[in-house]
Each structure stands twice: as structure tokens, then as C-alpha cells.
Amino acid sequence: MILSNLEQLRVNDVRWRDGKAFSLTYSASDEAQQLSETAYRMFSHENALNVGAFPSLKRMQQDVLDFVLQLLQAPASGAGFMTSGGTESLILVVYGALQRAIAQRGPERLNEQGFNVVLPSSAHAALEKGCTYFNIESRRVPVGADWRADEQAMIAACDENTILLVCSAPQYPQGVVDPMEFIGKEAQRRDIPFHVDACMGGMLLPFIAPRDMPWNFSVSGVTSMSVDLHKYGYSAKGAGVIVYANKELRQHQTFLTTNWLGGMYGSSGILGTKSGGPIASAWALVQYFGVDGYRTLALTARKTTLELAHQISLIPELVLRTQPDTTLLCIGAQNPNLLSVFLVARELREFGWFVDEQTPPDSLHLTVNVVHENKVDEFINDLKKAVERALLRSSDSAFEAPLPYGSV
Ligand SMILES: Cc1ncc(COP(=O)(O)O)c(C=O)c1O
Known part of the structure; x- marks a missing residue:
């Protein structure tokens, strides 16, 4: 009933x-759909907050991450986490950039001038959400007539308070991949983290990007990337990945506290309790395909x-x-x-x-x-x-x- x-x-x-x-x-086939749903059901009530209790979920997340790291041509030092999807990944990128800036420049700088993120007008709304949540200026730079990021204008928009640069591969609204080599070079020279949002393209571009369309960690200066398994990985909703070029960059997004009566609390992302279902679904489909x-x-x-x-x-x-x-x-x-x-x-x-x-x-x-x-x-x-x-x-x-x- x-x-x-x-x-x-x-x-x-x-x-x-x-x-x-x-x-x-997104739907790949009936068979894949059934596999995904069965895997999800098997782990739907398991809690990925503490993988000490569920080493299975730790292993699955690492396997999915390793798979994505390879697709993104990440360096051997590459390290990441699974997230609940693109929005959480992008909010965490902004948060991590803010924490890095505070660690490097001191918290008083935040109060004096405020920080900014420089991004094309086409970059996803979730970045706006991140900037709003953390009271950071979202410095939007108009895209060119071809809808792609204007690399020169983006670098011109940076100042000493810029804590993050962002491009997309591809951006959602018109679906084009931003040019990023000049931005990468400048980001590296100025020591500004540079995120490439490949939530849409991360599972597609490894197979369809022409040679003259650089989009991943092969671009010098890229410090992090986001990819969603629940888009072109065809998994159940709630599965994304954020990858950093190294653990030093990644450490700024993790959260630890002892400032309450419950002992040490740590989490890699925004959620506390989270279902093992999406992780198992993503893992099963990565094995299957x-x-x-x-x-x-x-x-x-x-x-x-x-x-x-x-x-x-x-x-x-x-x-x-x-x-x-x-x-x-x-x-x-x-x-x-x-x-x-x-x-x-x-x-x-x-x-x-x-x-x-x-x-x-x-x-x-x-x-x-x-x-x-x-x-x-x-x-x-x-x-x-x-x-x-x-x-x-x-x-x-x-x-x-x-x-x-x-x-x-
Ligand atoms: C480029 C890009 N980034 C981020 C997101 C946000 O992903 P989600 O809605 O899964 O959180 C999307 C969603 O379509 C996207 O296209």
C-alpha cells in the first residue's frame, strides 16, 4: 500500500x-541502473561519517578517487575526498582557499579588506553560494563573445586580496571549456590556488577532448578539480569528488574541533552523517564500466x-x-x-x-x-x-x- x-x-x-x-x-542502461540501485540499497543506512566503523566505505571512496585521479592526469601527489556532489565540492574549494589565505596572511587581513574569488560570469552558481556563505567577494569577469573565460581580463581582475581563480571544463550555461593555460601560469606565479570545475566534464573530456583543449592537471598551475560521479559517472545522486594537487592544499578544507563536550570531531566535507549509498553506487559503476x-x-x-x-x-x-x-x-x-x-x-x-x-x-x-x-x-x-x-x-x-x- x-x-x-x-x-x-x-x-x-x-x-x-x-x-x-x-x-x-542521467541513465546509462537498465542493467547499470539496477546495479547502482542494488549497491545503494546495500549501504544506504551505513554512515560514511566514521569510516573507522565502516572500512568498506573507506576502501570504496579510495578506489573511486584513484579512478578519477587517473582520468584527470593528477600528479602522483594528488589527494582528494568524495563529496555529495558539485555544490559541496565547490563550496569546499572556496572554504579551503579562505582557510589557506587566513593561514598564510593572518585573520586580521580578512577583517581589514576582505578576500575575493575571481571567476568568469559563466562559472556555476554553487561558487556564488560558497562566496555568500563565507562572506567573500565573488568577482565575476564577463566571458568573451565565444562564451569562454577571458583569461587576460581575469588576471587583470586579481589583486592582493584574491584567494582563488576558477575556470570550468565545461561551464554549464553554454557548455564550452574555458581556456586556462595563461591563467594557470599566472596563478602559479602569484601563488593563487586555481580550481577547474569539471563536475560536468570530468568523466567525458578524458575521452572526447581534442588535443588542443587542455582542461585538467596537465595545465600548469591547476591546484584542484571537481568531478561528479552522479552526472556522467551515471551513479545515484550524492556522489562527487574533489581532488587537490597535493595533501598540503587539501588540508585546508578538512575540519577538526575539540571545542565541545563530545571529544574530537573531524570531517572532510560539509555533511556530518552521510549515507554510504551514493558511495557504493559510484564504486559499483566504476567497477562495472x-x-x-x-x-x-x-x-x-x-x-x-x-x-x-x-x-x-x-x-x-x-x-x-x-x-x-x-x-x-x-x-x-x-x-x-x-x-x-x-x-x-x-x-x-x-x-x-x-x-x-x-x-x-x-x-x-x-x-x-x-x-x-x-x-x-x-x-x-x-x-x-x-x-x-x-x-x-x-x-x-x-x-x-x-x-x-x-x-x-
Ligand atoms: C559545471 C558544474 N559545476 C557544478 C555543478 C553543481 O553540481 P550539483 O548540482 O550536482 O551539486 C553543476 C551542475 O550541473 C555543473 O554543471
Whole structure:
């Protein structure tokens, strides 16, 4: 009864397992999904807060980390932690940079002038969250006409209070990989930590990045990277990784206290108690796919993205904001005065599709993964119909505000 009620509750949810969602969810195959869910169930009530009690979870986290370290071409000194995902990783990067700055420059500096993080306007909102939580200035630098970070402008925006530089591989909104070699060089020269957010790309770019698109620890000056297993690792939600170039950099993000009546308390991340489920799910899928499996998944998702991009470019009312570097697509209206892309998104919902809406500029956003491999024709047909219907409703301004990316 309770379980059938749960089934009933989800009747209006988007059918992501059928490839109807270009957002929020990822699905590799029924078999992988079942493996992930079984592994999750086995460890769902185990607590990763204290791996002394659960050496299994310690081992699994180390195995997942080792796998990701290899994909990122991390140095032998590379060290990291599993996190609950991109947002926690990025908040921790800001926190770690703040702690390092306080350790190096003294706490009085924080009160005198305040610190800042220099990042492109495209870097993920979770960095804004981190800066807000720790009262640090988020110094956003406009991206270039190609949506990529403006390396010169970012370095020009740094001053003696800059504690962190950030680039993305790729950035979420338009899906392009930022150039980063000049920033890396300058970050190293000025001794500023430099984070590359590869939450989206970390499990894709090892297999699809062209040679002339450096994005990982092979870039001099990169001090940390974030990668999500619950995106293109296809694991259950709650699995990410943060990797530092060495343990000295990593130590600033860990937290230890004895200032209460409960003894020594330590944790590597923001959460205290955390489920072993996501860790077991990520571990199981890393074993299941391995490097070769993830290569196949990445190439399939990339091929599907390029097919979609090609088909979308043939629809005269729409325009691709840029050619995709990875598996993210950003779509605008050829003439925004005639067509609201947000109305197109609402019409797509009528056909069961869920796509993200974002601004500025007003755009649709698609996160493509292997579940969409055989969905291209069906989606494109419905997209054309959605455009026609939206054109008829173009005076209907009630629906023109985009749906938010998250919820409160
Ligand atoms: C580039 C990038 N960084 C960070 C995040 C945040 O990840 P999460 O929502 O899993 O916390 C996302 C999410 O899409 C992302 O695309």
C-alpha cells in the first residue's frame, strides 16, 4: 500500500528513464541502473561519517578517487575526498582557499579588506553560494563573445586580496571549456590556488577532448578539480569528488574541533552523517564500466549531442548559441521578438519533455546523455511542433519568465 502510494505520487514526474529529461538525471542502461540501485540499497543506512566503523566505505571512496585521479592526469601527489556532489565540492574549494589565505596572511587581513574569488560570469552558481556563505567577494569577469573565460581580463581582475581563480571544463550555461593555460601560469606565479570545475566534464573530456583543449592537471598551475560521479559517472545522486594537487592544499578544507563536550570531531566535507549509498553506487559503476566502458558512454553521448545540434541548426526559428564542446546544448530564438524559447519549453512539456530554461540571454539548455541515443528523431519532431505552437502563442506573455534552475 505504502509503495503503491509512492508510485502514485510520482505519476506526474518527468519520465527520465525513458529519455524524456534533458536535465537533472542521467541513465546509462537498465542493467547499470539496477546495479547502482542494488549497491545503494546495500549501504544506504551505513554512515560514511566514521569510516573507522565502516572500512568498506573507506576502501570504496579510495578506489573511486584513484579512478578519477587517473582520468584527470593528477600528479602522483594528488589527494582528494568524495563529496555529495558539485555544490559541496565547490563550496569546499572556496572554504579551503579562505582557510589557506587566513593561514598564510593572518585573520586580521580578512577583517581589514576582505578576500575575493575571481571567476568568469559563466562559472556555476554553487561558487556564488560558497562566496555568500563565507562572506567573500565573488568577482565575476564577463566571458568573451565565444562564451569562454577571458583569461587576460581575469588576471587583470586579481589583486592582493584574491584567494582563488576558477575556470570550468565545461561551464554549464553554454557548455564550452574555458581556456586556462595563461591563467594557470599566472596563478602559479602569484601563488593563487586555481580550481577547474569539471563536475560536468570530468568523466567525458578524458575521452572526447581534442588535443588542443587542455582542461585538467596537465595545465600548469591547476591546484584542484571537481568531478561528479552522479552526472556522467551515471551513479545515484550524492556522489562527487574533489581532488587537490597535493595533501598540503587539501588540508585546508578538512575540519577538526575539540571545542565541545563530545571529544574530537573531524570531517572532510560539509555533511556530518552521510549515507554510504551514493558511495557504493559510484564504486559499483566504476567497477562495472571501467575506463573502456566510460569511453563508450562518452562517445555515444557526444555523437548524440552532435546529431541533435545538427538537427536543431536546421530549424530556422532557432539558433545554437555555440557548437558544443561536450554534451551540453544551448538554444536561443533566431528572433526573440517573435518567439519565446520559454514558451517552446512549456509546449515541450505537453509532449512529456523536460528541458532547462536559462537567462541571460533567454535560452533552452539540454544536458544530453546516453539515454537520449535513440530519442533524437522523436525529440526533434516534437521540438518543431513546439516551436509552431509557441509562435501562435507569442503574444501570451504570462509564461515568458524562465523556470528557475533550482528551487527553494
Ligand atoms: C559545471 C558544474 N559545476 C557544478 C555543478 C553543481 O553540481 P550539483 O548540482 O550536482 O551539486 C553543476 C551542475 O550541473 C555543473 O554543471
